[in-house]
Structure formats: C-alpha cells, structure tokens
Amino acid sequence: MNPIQIALLGAGTVASGVVKVLERNQEELRRRAGRGIEVAAVAARNPEKAREALGQDLPITQDFMQLATRSDIDIVVELMGGISPARELVLAAIAAGKHVVTANKALIALHGNEIFAAAQARGVMVAFEAAVAGGIPIIKALREGLAANRIEWVAGIINGTTNFILSEMRDKGASFETVLGEAQRLGYAEADPSFDIEGIDAAHKITILCAIAFGVPVQFDKAYIEGIAKLDAADIRYAELLGYRIKLLGITRRTPAGIELRVHPTLIPATRLVANVEGAMNAVVVQGDAVGATLYYGKGAGPEPTASSVIADLVDVTRLHTADPEQRVPHLAFQPGALADTPILPIEQVQTAYYLRIRVRDEAGVLAEITHILAEGGMSIDALLQRPSGESDQHTDVILLTHETIESRMNQALASIQALDTVLAPIVRLRKEELR
Amino acid sequence: MNPIQIALLGAGTVASGVVKVLERNQEELRRRAGRGIEVAAVAARNPEKAREALGQDLPITQDFMQLATRSDIDIVVELMGGISPARELVLAAIAAGKHVVTANKALIALHGNEIFAAAQARGVMVAFEAAVAGGIPIIKALREGLAANRIEWVAGIINGTTNFILSEMRDKGASFETVLGEAQRLGYAEADPSFDIEGIDAAHKITILCAIAFGVPVQFDKAYIEGIAKLDAADIRYAELLGYRIKLLGITRRTPAGIELRVHPTLIPATRLVANVEGAMNAVVVQGDAVGATLYYGKGAGPEPTASSVIADLVDVTRLHTADPEQRVPHLAFQPGALADTPILPIEQVQTAYYLRIRVRDEAGVLAEITHILAEGGMSIDALLQRPSGESDQHTDVILLTHETIESRMNQALASIQALDTVLAPIVRLRKEELR
Numbered sequence: 001m002n003p004i005q006i007a008l009l010g011a012g013t014v015a016s017g018v019v020k021v022l023e024r025n026q027e028e029l030r031r032r033a034g035r036g037i038e039v040a041a042v043a044a045r046n047p048e049k050a051r052e053a054l055g056q057d058l059p060i061t062q063d064f065m066q067l068a069t070r071s072d073i074d075i076v077v078e079l080m081g082g083i084s085p086a087r088e089l090v091l092a093a094i095a096a097g098k099h100v101v102t103a104n105k106a107l108i109a110l111h112g113n114e115i116f117a118a119a120q121a122r123g124v125m126v127a128f129e130a131a132v133a134g135g136i137p138i139i140k141a142l143r144e145g146l147a148a149n150r151i152e153w154v155a156g157i158i159n160g161t162t163n164f165i166l167s168e169m170r171d172k173g174a175s176f177e178t179v180l181g182e183a184q185r186l187g188y189a190e191a192d193p194s195f196d197i198e199g200i201d202a203a204h205k206i207t208i209l210c211a212i213a214f215g216v217p218v219q220f221d222k223a224y225i226e227g228i229a230k231l232d233a234a235d236i237r238y239a240e241l242l243g244y245r246i247k248l249l250g251i252t253r254r255t256p257a258g259i260e261l262r263v264h265p266t267l268i269p270a271t272r273l274v275a276n277v278e279g280a281m282n283a284v285v286v287q288g289d290a291v292g293a294t295l296y297y298g299k300g301a302g303p304e305p306t307a308s309s310v311i312a313d314l315v316d317v318t319r320l321h322t323a324d325p326e327q328r329v330p331h332l333a334f335q336p337g338a339l340a341d342t343p344i345l346p347i348e349q350v351q352t353a354y355y356l357r358i359r360v361r362d363e364a365g366v367l368a369e370i371t372h373i374l375a376e377g378g379m380s381i382d383a384l385l386q387r388p389s390g391e392s393d394q395h396t397d398v399i400l401l402t403h404e405t406i407e408s409r410m411n412q413a414l415a416s417i418q419a420l421d422t423v424l425a426p427i428v429r430l431r432k433e434e435l436r
Numbered sequence: 437m438n439p440i441q442i443a444l445l446g447a448g449t450v451a452s453g454v455v456k457v458l459e460r461n462q463e464e465l466r467r468r469a470g471r472g473i474e475v476a477a478v479a480a481r482n483p484e485k486a487r488e489a490l491g492q493d494l495p496i497t498q499d500f501m502q503l504a505t506r507s508d509i510d511i512v513v514e515l516m517g518g519i520s521p522a523r524e525l526v527l528a529a530i531a532a533g534k535h536v537v538t539a540n541k542a543l544i545a546l547h548g549n550e551i552f553a554a555a556q557a558r559g560v561m562v563a564f565e566a567a568v569a570g571g572i573p574i575i576k577a578l579r580e581g582l583a584a585n586r587i588e589w590v591a592g593i594i595n596g597t598t599n600f601i602l603s604e605m606r607d608k609g610a611s612f613e614t615v616l617g618e619a620q621r622l623g624y625a626e627a628d629p630s631f632d633i634e635g636i637d638a639a640h641k642i643t644i645l646c647a648i649a650f651g652v653p654v655q656f657d658k659a660y661i662e663g664i665a666k667l668d669a670a671d672i673r674y675a676e677l678l679g680y681r682i683k684l685l686g687i688t689r690r691t692p693a694g695i696e697l698r699v700h701p702t703l704i705p706a707t708r709l710v711a712n713v714e715g716a717m718n719a720v721v722v723q724g725d726a727v728g729a730t731l732y733y734g735k736g737a738g739p740e741p742t743a744s745s746v747i748a749d750l751v752d753v754t755r756l757h758t759a760d761p762e763q764r765v766p767h768l769a770f771q772p773g774a775l776a777d778t779p780i781l782p783i784e785q786v787q788t789a790y791y792l793r794i795r796v797r798d799e800a801g802v803l804a805e806i807t808h809i810l811a812e813g814g815m816s817i818d819a820l821l822q823r824p825s826g827e828s829d830q831h832t833d834v835i836l837l838t839h840e841t842i843e844s845r846m847n848q849a850l851a852s853i854q855a856l857d858t859v860l861a862p863i864v865r866l867r868k869e870e871l872r
Contacts, residue, residue, distance in 0.1 A: 021584055021726045028586050031651055031774035034763050129581070135727035137581025144580075145565070145573025148457055148747030150464050215467055273733060276709060290457045291571035291744035294734035297709060298727060308727035311584030323759035327470050338467035 003036030004318050006101075007067045009043045009089055010079035011050035011060070014103055014130075017303030018077065018310050019054045029311070033318040037311070043067045064089055069096035075317055077310060078102040087111050094118045094126070099321060101313040103130035103306055109204035112211065112218040116331040123325040127313035132205040133158050133282045135305030136298040137312060142286060143212050143333035149288025151213040153253035155266075155435055158205040160280035160300040161196035162228050162248040164188045166265075167278045170236050170245070176229060188280055198227035199248060199263040206250030209284070210261050214254055214342065215334030219261070222344035226264035235357060235428055238399045239267050242383055244355075244432065245275040251433065258343040260350050267355050267401075267432035274435065285435060293436075348408040353382065355401055357428035358417065359389055362396040366422045370398065377413040379405045395424060401432060439472030440754050442537075443503045445479045445525055446515035447486035447496070450539055450566075453739030454513065454746050455490045465747070469754040473747070479503045500525055505532040511753055513746060514538040523547050530554045530562070535757060537749040539566035539742055545640035548647065548654040552767040559761040563749035568641040569594050569718045571741030572734040573748065578722060579648050579769035585724025587649040589689035591702075591871055594641040596716035596736040597632035598664050598684040600624045602701075603714045606672050606681070612665060624716055634663035635684060635699040642686025645720070646697050650690055650778065651770030655697070658780035662700035671793060671864055674835045675703050678819055680791075680868065681711040687869065694779040696786050703791050703837075703868035710871065721871060729872075784844040789818065791837055793864035794853065795825055798832040802858045806834065813849040815841045831860060837868060 008015050022029070022037055030036050043064040044050035050060050061067050068076050068089045076093035078100060080086045086107050093100050095118070102108065108115070108128050119126045129139045133156065142151070157163050161183060168179040180197070183189035195201050203223045211218045228248050239246050244267040253260040268275045273295055277283040282300030287293050299305035320328060330336060360366045371381060382401040389395035402410075410429070418427055444451050458465070458473055466472050479500040480486035486496050497503050504512050504525045512529035514536060516522045522543050529536050531554070538544065544551070544564050555562045565575045569592065578587070593599050597619060604615040616633070619625035631637050639659045647654045664684050675682050680703040689696040704711045709731055713719040718736030723729050735741035756764060766772060796802045807817060818837040825831035838846075846865070854863055 017726075025584065025586050025725070028651075029584070031770045031776075032583050032766075034766075034771045034774075135724075136730055137577050140576060140581045141573050144752060145576045145748055146744065147468050147751040148461065148465070148744045150461050215464075273709065273712060276712060288571075288744065289461070290453075290740040290747075292735050292741060294572055294732070296730070296732060298730035304726040305728060308582065308584045308724060311726075312581055315583040316580060319763050319765050320756060320759050322763060323756050327755050327758060329755050330468075330470075334467045335470045338470075340467075 001035040003038040004074045004314070005038055005040040005072055006075045006077055006314060007041055007043065007070065007073045008039060008077050008079060009064055009068060011042050011044035011053055012079065013303045014306045014310070015042065015079045016053045017307035018079070019058070021304060021307045021311055029315065033315045035318060037314050037318065040073055041067055065092060068093040068098070073098055075099045075101055075314060078104055081106070083107060083110060090115055091118055094122050094124055097122060097124060099125045099317045101127045101310055101317065103310055105131040105201070105204040105208065109207040109218055109220040112208070116336065119331065120336050125317050125321060125328070126331055127316060129313050130306050130309035132208050133284055134298070134300040134302065135308040136282060136284065136296050136300065137309065138209070138284045138296050139212065141296055142209065144329060146286060146288050146291060146294070149290045151254070152287040152289060153251065154209050154213050154284065154286050155249050155251045155433065156206065156209065156284035157247050157274065157277050157282055158250050158284065158300060159196055159202040159248060160282055161189045161193060162202070163277065164280040165197070166228065166246060166248065169233050170240070173233055173237065175233055176231055197229050199225045202248060202250045202263045206252055206261065206263060209250070210252035210259060212333040213252060214259055215332065215338060215340050216259065216342055217339055219344050222261055224262040224264070224347040228265050231265055232428065235430065238357065238385060238387070239355065241385060242401060243270050244268060245270050246430065247275065249433070255345070255351070257349060258345040261344050262347060262350065265430055267430055268435055272435055348411065350407045351404050352407065353402055353404045353432040354410055355430040355432050356399070358398045358423055359425040360396055360398055361422045361424060362394050363422065367398060369420055369422065370417055373413050373416045374402065377409050379403070379409065379413060437471040439474040440510045440750070441474055441476040441508055442511045442513055442750060443477055443479065443506065443509045444475060444513050444515060445500055445504060447478055447480035447489055448515065449739045450742045450746070451478065451515045452489045453743035454515070455494070457740060457743045457747055465751065469751045471754060473750050473754065476509055477503055501528060504529040504534070509534055511535045511537055511750060514540055517542070519543060519546060526551055527554055530558050530560055533558060533560060535561045535753045537563045537746055537753065539746055541567040541637070541640040541644065545643040545654055545656040548644070552772065555767065556772050561753050561757060561764070562767055563752060565749050566742045566745035568644050569720055570734070570736040570738065571744040572718060572720065572732050572736065573745065574645070574720045574732050575648065577732055578645065580765060582722060582724050582727060582730070585726045587690065588723040588725060589687065590645050590649050590720060590722050591685050591687045591869065592642065592645065592720035593683050593710065593713050593718055594686050594720065594736060595632055595638040595684060596718055597625045597629060598638070599713065600716040601633070602664065602682060602684065605669050606676070609669055609673065611669055612667055633665050635661045638684060638686045638699045642688055642697065642699060645686070646688035646695065648769040649688060650695055651768065651774060651776050652695065652778055653775055655780050658697055660698040660700070660783040664701050667701055668864065671866065674793065674821060674823070675791065676706070677821060678837060679706050680704060681706050682866065683711065685869070691781070691787070693785060694781040697780050698783060698786065701866055703866055704871055708871055784847065786843050787840050788843065789838055789840045789868040790846055791866040791868050792835070794834045794859055795861040796832055796834055797858045797860060798830050799858065803834060805856055805858065806853055809849050809852045810838065813845050815839070815845065815849060
C-alpha cells in the first residue's frame, strides 16, 4: 500500500522531533500501521532555518495555505502554535478533505468546537493527543480506554514548568523568584514564562480534558485560572507539616450543580501517588465510577515526547480513517449530537476545602474571633497550626485547614476576618483537595 | 441505530460487573458509542445462580455454543476463564463472524496466536483489554497511544494479590505465611493462591504485553517464572536499608540478543514512582525511545474495574468495526504479516543486577573469598552490608548488590560460593532493576 502522505505546518522543535522519530522508527511504524508514513513537504517561514533543523532532503515551502490543501496530502500536521494563522489553515485543510493532527492546545481549547463541527461535516478526523500532557496518551485513555465510565473528576499536573518550580521550592526552601531564574537557565521555563506560571497553559489543557470527560463543548472562557507566582515558600513548608504537598493542578469535576473547571495551586495529601510527581514530569488522575482512580504519568513536553503523541495520532488516522465517520471515535469522546449543555460553575459556586494562613497580633481572643466567624458561616476546621511569624514576636501565623465549603461563603468569611484589626496582613488562601 | 447485541458467556462476578455498569451507564454509553449496547442473552451453567447474580430479566441459556454463534449476536463476551471450553467457544464465535471481547489472560497468553489468526482470516475484532491489569487501559496505551515508539522495556506490578502481600510484609515486618493468611481472610487472595503467588497470573499478563510491545507472537512457554512464596521478610528489610523495595514484577525487554520475558521478585529503587504502588493496586511502566518512561496505575482486579475494560472494548468494537480490517488496529499492535521471530532469551542469558544474601562463618578472609570469586567471574560489587544473622554470634549475613551481569555467570559464581565451607546456608539471590 502507498505510504500515507503528510504535510508539516511549522518547522520548530516539535516538527524536528516528528521528522526524527518518523525517520528512526520508519520500519517499526510500517509494521504497526500497515503502510509507511511519509513527510511529503514542510511549510516554514524561514526555509533556511527549516533545512538546518529538519535536514536537507525535505521539500520546504513558504506557502502554508497551498500545502495545507494540496491534493496529494492525506494528513495535515499543524505544529505552529498560536491561534492565527493556525486556525485558518486547519479549517482550510478540513475543507479540502484532509485529516488533521495538531499539538496546539490553545487552538483546541479556544476554537475546538468550530474545528470539530467542520471536521464532522466533512467526515475527516482531527486528532490532538499532543495537545495535553505531551507524550502521555491521556486523551486516548479518557476518550476510549475509560469509555465505560461515568467520569467523576480529572485532576492533573499538566504543566511541567510550574511543577519543576514547585518541586525545587519545596526541595530547597527557595523563593519563587530564585527558582524561576534557575528554571530559565536550565531551559525549563521560557524567557517570558507568564503563560506557564499564570496557569494559562494548564487551563487550555484542563479545558480539553473537561470536554472529553463530560461530553460538553470546550469552554476555555469559563475556566477559573490562578497561577503560582504569588506562592510563598512558607506555605509549601506549612503544607508539608500538615501532611500535604502543593501542586498546580488542573481540576474538572462533575457535581449536581454543574461542572467545575479550574486551575490553581492545590494542597494534596503527600501520600497520594500524584503528590510524588516531581520535576518537569506530568501526571493525570481520572476518577471513573466503575474503574475508580487511574493515573497516567510521563513527560509532558519536549520534542520527542510530543512527537510520540503526534505520530500516535498519525498511526491512528492511518488505521481508522476507513471507519464509518458516523460511528468512528468522536472528536470529543461523545457523539457530536450528544454533547450536553451542563453549565460550567463560576468559582464562587465551587465546593472545596481550604488552607488559610492568617497573620495576627499575638494576643488572647484572636483565634476565637477567627473560628467564630468561620463557624457562623458554617465552615468547620480540620487542622490548625500556630507558628511565630519570624518578623516580630508580637505577630503569629495561624494556619488553618477547613473542611469543604462553597467558595462564596469562604469569601464572605475571609472578608470579615480580614477586616479584624488583629489581622495584620493579607490572608493567604489556598484550596485543598483530597482527590478521592 | 439499533443497539449492538452482545452475548455474555459466563455469569460470575465479572459478568455481574459488566451487566451492572452497562445498565447504570447506558445513557452515557449511548452518547459515546452512538448506539446502545444491549445484553441479548447470557450463557451460564447454573441458570438459577445466574439469575440471582445478574437479575431476573436477562434471558439465560445453558447452551454456550448455540449462544456464541447465534445469528442476532454482534459481539460475544467471553468471561468464563480457563482454557476449555473458552477456546472452542471463542473460535466458534469467530467462525460465525462474531467480534469477541475477552477478559481471559490464560487463553490469550496460551492460544492468542491461533485465535488472532482465525479472527484476521474472518475479518473480526478480538479485544482483550481486561486481560491485563484490570481497569488500567494498558493494552490500548501500548498498542495505540505509544505506537510512535520503539518500545525498549515494559515492567509491571500486574498481580494485586502479591503486591498486597509484599506491601503488608514490608509495613508490618511479618512473614509471608502470616500475611497470606490475612490476605485470604480479606478476600485479596484465593483459597488456593498458587496461581497468583507463584507468578503464573503475572506471567500470562507480561506474555501478552511482550507480544504487543515488540510485535512477536505470544509465547507463554518461554517465560521465566518465579513467585514470592520463598521470600523472607529479612530480605525486604535489607533491601529497604539499601534504598530498594521488593516488588513482584513482570518484565519484558528488548536486547540485541533477543527478548527477555520474566516474572520474579525484583529490587527497585525506593524513589521510583512504581516502587510506591502499594496494596492491591497495579501499575505498568513502559519505556519508549521517543516518549521515555510512562506509567499507568489503577485497580488491577475487581468486578467493576474489569467491567470497565470489557465495556471499553465493546465501545471500541462498536466504533471501529466498520474500518477496513486490513488496516484496522491489529490485535497484537503490529500487522499480522509483520510479526518478528526475535527469540525469547532463556533466563541464563538475561542480563541483570543482583541482590545476594550469604550466611557465613564470622571469621577473617571469608568476604575476601566471596569477592574474589565474583571478581574472577567479571562481576563487580555495587554495595555491601554485613549484619549479625541473629541466630549465632559466629554467623554473619553478608548482603551484596552487584552490577549487571549475565545470569549464567552469576549461577557459576554462586555455585562456587555455595561450595565454600565457610558458607553456612543456601544463598538468597534476588534480581535488581534500576528501571531506567
């Protein structure tokens, strides 16, 4: 059988990983897919640089649109990143009847609904395993491997940069700024790291996982996003004393009121396997009603891990494109006509437990005032630590773990506590999840 | 579209899990698969008991063969276990053009080649996700999610009973016999636990993973199998002191000389995520050349976790049976014509590192003799502990970790050491893997 012809849009590090792995494993891939997978051509803005990165033999063009719609191409592989012109090119490829493979999490999280509708209408496949958690086949696990389950929640360490920073902060007791600088020197963080550390990258990914877990459209604009830039090493230490680790988690959960979709630093019990995922590694925990919790762990970034997922998608398309499009694995795991309009809850309606650090004047009755306010709001306390602030012997840090409550209630209580004249600094509030 | 009609062969605990989850999640499954999945009938030896277990409404027959080949059935689900009559029924179903889903690891490990050849010739699918690691979608991950990779090795905790026993032995410092009794009381071990504790169950599973990792036929008869019954709590303790945990691992690895396929108690570094998989949980680590190490964790047994995998296979067949059988995901991950005849290495040719515990007379020169014999055989020592035996102050236990060597060399050296008259008891030899 003729080799499948693919076009690469983009010639960056992921593209060079894809070319390298396709080349190195071509024999193995032919044995798996039943036919070869051949890069017909690459579109790149700078053909000189592309040739250096990908090798001299590949035909390179600067005309992205022409390549994305060329008649001899079976699958268009979009590796450019960003929204425009990636979106226009993907839509044009679909209109031209091409299958599409993309690693572009922002594109899928923001424009997935439009893209999947176009693909469904045209009967082509759009695959995006590489968009979430790099080399970990989590999309396939959720969409196919766990298809028997009513998914209850998904929680993941899905940004390697922030996990590296948090791991180092804990290991070395260092500040966020110090570790960020180190991560930048080591290449784990970009020169402008805001996309990672503000949680936006993780939010793109959990938005996609939310859609395929619960059968709802992708709704990035409804995600609650809080990054790690304001995290204090002291809180990592206190969490540790209480038996918890702090991780930047993407969380999505089905509740009777609607779906939670959120990214924020989260305390999780140190004994959980996922709490022990260190450095730049990623891991996703999925809770299904039949299987219970399953966990998926691996490299979440890097040219070859990302290429691993891109090429798995290429093999999938090669194996499955002849199946009836009406029945074939649906893009968002659920049939397009069967997506639900379950609302995504605003963060104020989310129910979770909390870690609070409150700097108070060290005098009698302060703790009673605080616990009284919490109790009045119906919030109960799970654990309590009191520690000298280290700044003045008239200041004390009160650290509280609460049981679960609704965020809006916690906000009210915190406003009242903050207004006490014995409270001397802005309250630190983190969310806590038991993940069970 | 009409619901897919399935026949269940067998009415045990897994069947009841399948019926329960199909019923509970029927709406969700229809949204995923695009059509319903309906149990048309169940074959059971004892219809009374089956009705009690599965509910009164299901049509139940005692004629397994008639049901396996009945014209209205789309998919036959074999949940009987054992080789005969499961093998005959599966082959008859295939001959009648039925797709087959099975949870039967022994059947696939021993007769997979025959079954897949028949299925390929008839153009039907045979799916067996539930045969390995219960609810963890590891077959799908290896066969599809990691398809880009040249797989280097797979190592898994794939038997929950033995992992529960080893976890308890470590936690409580208790003996194998004590913990086995406890596991039997708790229902984690069967009344006759030999299949689990002797490593046969794990060997069935690693045989299947070996085939789909490397594209070779299933070859259970070539697997090296060593269980945990002879494991001493002292060795778990010594391993711990050296920074290792002992797990019963199924291991399969590609080497230049051939493929390793083995099950035995194994020392692994305590810092590895997989070393922290406790109790009856399962986990599989896969090393691919592009993605690096990925890990898959979850429940390896139980009615609903197993049903999760069985039903995922049902959804897969529903989604994909219309694809061209020549290209569709191949049963063993590689095209049937592309399976390799790479030899499976006998254990004597396996290369690994070792843990040795040697009880010696406590006198000058004994250690020199032992290390001399190892050095003569080209084996170098990585770490050494010496401990009073606890039995006599004239006895000492010498604990050694060696670097990697060929097992046949180690056998020769151990024979020489055992023959020393300063060596007072049978040498304990365990294998050690760094998993990197």
